[in-house]
Amino acid sequence: MTNWKVILNIAKTHLLTKIKQTSTAALGVTFGIGAYITLVCFMTGLNAMLDDLILNQTPHIHIYNEIEPSENQPITLYDDLKNSFNVVHSIKPKLTQKKIHNALPIISYLEDNQDVYGALPQVKTQIFYMAGSIELGGNLTGINPVDEARLFNMGDYIVEGSAEALQNSDNGILLGIGIAKKMSLKVGDRVQISPINGGVFPLKIVGFYQSGISDIDAIQSFTNIKTVQRILGKAKNYITDINVKLYDIEQAMPMSKKIEKQFNLTAIDIKTANAQFETGTTIRNLITYAVSITLLIVAGFGIYNILNMLIYEKMNDIAILKATGFSGKDVQLIFMSQAMIIGFVGGVLGLLVGFGLVSIIDTIPFQTEALPTVETYPINLNPLFFVIGFSFAMLSTFLAGYLPSKKAKKIDPVQIIRGQ
Amino acid sequence: MSVVLEAKHINKYFRKPVLFHVLKDINFQIKKGEFVSIMGKSGCGKSTLLYILSTMDTDYEGQLLLNDNLITGQTRDHLSFIRNKHIGFVFQFHYLLSEFSVLENVMLPAKKLAEKTHEEIEFDAYQKLKMLNIEHLAKKRASRVSGGEKQRVAIARALINNPSIIMGDEPTGNLDSHNAENVFNIFKQLSDEKGLSLLIVTHDEDFANKTDRIIQMGDGEIIV
Ligand SMILES: Nc1ncnc2c1ncn2[C@@H]1O[C@H](COP(=O)(O)OP(=O)(O)O)[C@@H](O)[C@H]1O
Ligand SMILES: [Mg+2]
Numbered sequence: 001m002t003n004w005k006v007i008l009n010i011a012k013t014h015l016l017t018k019i020k021q022t023s024t025a026a027l028g029v030t031f032g033i034g035a036y037i038t039l040v041c042f043m044t045g046l047n048a049m050l051d052d053l054i055l056n057q058t059p060h061i062h063i064y065n066e067i068e069p070s071e072n073q074p075i076t077l078y079d080d081l082k083n084s085f086n087v088v089h090s091i092k093p094k095l096t097q098k099k100i101h102n103a104l105p106i107i108s109y110l111e112d113n114q115d116v117y118g119a120l121p122q123v124k125t126q127i128f129y130m131a132g133s134i135e136l137g138g139n140l141t142g143i144n145p146v147d148e149a150r151l152f153n154m155g156d157y158i159v160e161g162s163a164e165a166l167q168n169s170d171n172g173i174l175l176g177i178g179i180a181k182k183m184s185l186k187v188g189d190r191v192q193i194s195p196i197n198g199g200v201f202p203l204k205i206v207g208f209y210q211s212g213i214s215d216i217d218a219i220q221s222f223t224n225i226k227t228v229q230r231i232l233g234k235a236k237n238y239i240t241d242i243n244v245k246l247y248d249i250e251q252a253m254p255m256s257k258k259i260e261k262q263f264n265l266t267a268i269d270i271k272t273a274n275a276q277f278e279t280g281t282t283i284r285n286l287i288t289y290a291v292s293i294t295l296l297i298v299a300g301f302g303i304y305n306i307l308n309m310l311i312y313e314k315m316n317d318i319a320i321l322k323a324t325g326f327s328g329k330d331v332q333l334i335f336m337s338q339a340m341i342i343g344f345v346g347g348v349l350g351l352l353v354g355f356g357l358v359s360i361i362d363t364i365p366f367q368t369e370a371l372p373t374v375e376t377y378p379i380n381l382n383p384l385f386f387v388i389g390f391s392f393a394m395l396s397t398f399l400a401g402y403l404p405s406k407k408a409k410k411i412d413p414v415q416i417i418r419g420q
Numbered sequence: 421m422s423v424v425l426e427a428k429h430i431n432k433y434f435r436k437p438v439l440f441h442v443l444k445d446i447n448f449q450i451k452k453g454e455f456v457s458i459m460g461k462s463g464c465g466k467s468t469l470l471y472i473l474s475t476m477d478t479d480y481e482g483q484l485l486l487n488d489n490l491i492t493g494q495t496r497d498h499l500s501f502i503r504n505k506h507i508g509f510v511f512q513f514h515y516l517l518s519e520f521s522v523l524e525n526v527m528l529p530a531k532k533l534a535e536k537t538h539e540e541i542e543f544d545a546y547q548k549l550k551m552l553n554i555e556h557l558a559k560k561r562a563s564r565v566s567g568g569e570k571q572r573v574a575i576a577r578a579l580i581n582n583p584s585i586i587m588g589d590e591p592t593g594n595l596d597s598h599n600a601e602n603v604f605n606i607f608k609q610l611s612d613e614k615g616l617s618l619l620i621v622t623h624d625e626d627f628a629n630k631t632d633r634i635i636q637m638g639d640g641e642i643i644v
Contacts, residue, residue, distance in 0.1 A: 003531065003534050010517075013519055013520060017519040323474070324577065325501065325504020326504075327500040328500075330500075417471075417515070
């Protein structure tokens with residue numbers, strides 16, 4: 001039978017009469033939680049932005065035909081030399097097509113897979129941009145613009161024009177912003193391009209592409225798949241790459257292995273292709289949590305200290321309470337509730353402070369060439385962080401309050417009364 | 421007459437710093453409505469006995485009965501309950517919660533007992549304060565009232581749950597003669613009019629002589 005009303009009333013009175021120490025302890029928690037919220041929202045916002053920069057426009061699995069030297073040189077077919085040591089100089093790669101065999105059936109096979117969100121064909125080729133007498137080398141990729149925008153956020157990197165505009169034009173081109181600058185072109189202008197095996201094709205500029213990586217922007221342009229196929233003089237089934245997006249990124253590695261085996265193609269998963277990004281994200285998260293936990297531990301020691309002091313000062317009160325019929329458990333609860341009240345008030349204030357700071361950061365302009373869609377500092381306002389922060393405040397104050405309150409529970413009133 | 425408190429063969433030892441037999445075979449009874457005082461030289465074990473009788477000290481041999489129920493060997497939580505409901509304690513030094521008002525100090529044990537509503541408890545507390553002529557202090561902070569007044573607040577607190585017995589360890593030892601007289605009269609009145617049992621340790625010969633019975637102690641034993 002615990003009489004919470006009395007216990008909380010006593011706890012409240014103790015806290016209010018020691019308002020200075022109480023607020024110091026609560027402010028410690030506020031500081032810790034506020035810093036945690038600010039850091040974690042900012043850091044994960046930053047992480048998400050950096051991930052977006054590369055990972056979002058990167059397929060989870062990229063399938064293509066790698067040009068490699070053949071494993072089996074003609075001499076290995078010659079039975080008489082089977083047991084001898086053969087040295088072959090100047091091996092040249094076998095001239096295979098870049099084309100993926102049976103690309104269209106493979107795509108529909110992949111799309112039927114439950115784990116696959118989508119699989120998109122691409123046609124990659126090298127071309128020259130013709131500007132008068134100057135020829136600029138570059139890459140032209142044939143895509144399904146609207147699908148690319150849907151699956152790989154292509155739209156974020158189109159600075160003028162739109163994916164739909166490209167989709168709807170028969171001879172349109174989405175020109176890399178770097179090329180446009182070099183050649184002083186604007187939307188609506190025509191640009192002449194020439195594939196390696198000859199010929200000149202005028203294409204109409206329907207928009208500009210800016211990936212944020214200037215080396216890419218200086219060479220890369222996009223058109224519809226059928227436009228590239230026409231330029232190259234290839235059939236409708238000429239596909240050089242397949243990009244796959246999965247529901248669960250963790251499936252990328254096993255799935256890519258399976259595809260390689262099944263179709264005898266090269267399939268690179270996103271983790272292998274961008275291993276360094278994972279590392280960066282992990283380390284940033286580690287720093288965030290290390291700093292927040294350090295702050296909260298410091299705050300916890302503050303509470304521990306202040307509660308210890310309070311119990312020392314309140315020896316007489318504890319003796320009186322016990323002498324007049326409060327049990328050891330009651331006394332422990334009185335001091336535990338003080339710790340929890342400090343944690344609650346400090347924690348809630350910390351959440352508010354964190355939210356305030358994050359809201360301010362969210363409005364600070366942050367413009368960079370590299371990230372055309374970003375206008376202010378990136379913030380990830382995830383409610384989960386607030387739940388974690390609050391739980392953490394309560395947990396740390398619970399731990400900080402437990403030992404002192406246990407001591408208060410054990411105090412022998414006779415010793416205190418005798419000591420007077 | 422019924423027996424309120426009975427001590428049977430109480431023995432107590434202090435083991436530190438050296439083994440010391442502080443209470444030696446204490447036997448006595450206190451009947452309902454009796455006003456008993458304990459006298460004896462300083463250091464003879466009066467306070468030690470009172471702490472055992474008040475259930476705060478459980479480290480003793482022998483048996484203790486309150487209203488014919490054995491108290492010895494009960495759990496700590498149950499002892500807290502017994503202290504809360506059946507025993508009122510008044511110390512030599514006015515032990516009040518200094519940050520609470522006089523009224524809150526008096527109400528606290530009743531709130532802990534939680535047998536009555538807040539309003540009833542407040543009414544009772546005012547009754548007790550009125551009886552002790554200190555109702556005008558009700559809203560004052562406990563740390564802001566004088567020594568004699570504090571002792572009366574402590575008595576009011578001891579009375580709030582209508583206990584079976586009030587124990588006092590030199591409750592007038594720290595008061596001037598006027599206030600000491602005052603406190604004695606309150607005790608006397610409680611004993612005569614309300615039939616309350618009292619067990620008071622005192623050094624004051626005059627005080628003791630006016631009580632119903634004197635228990636004389638010496639060197640851990642009851643002499644008379
Ligand atoms: N915690 C203790 N440890 C050892 N000896 C104690 C302790 N408390 C009291 N004593 C001794 O026990 C004896 C009785 O003390 P006490 O009951 O306070 O005497 P009184 O109240 O009659 O003056 C004294 O000699 C005192 O020194
Ligand atoms: Mg004494």
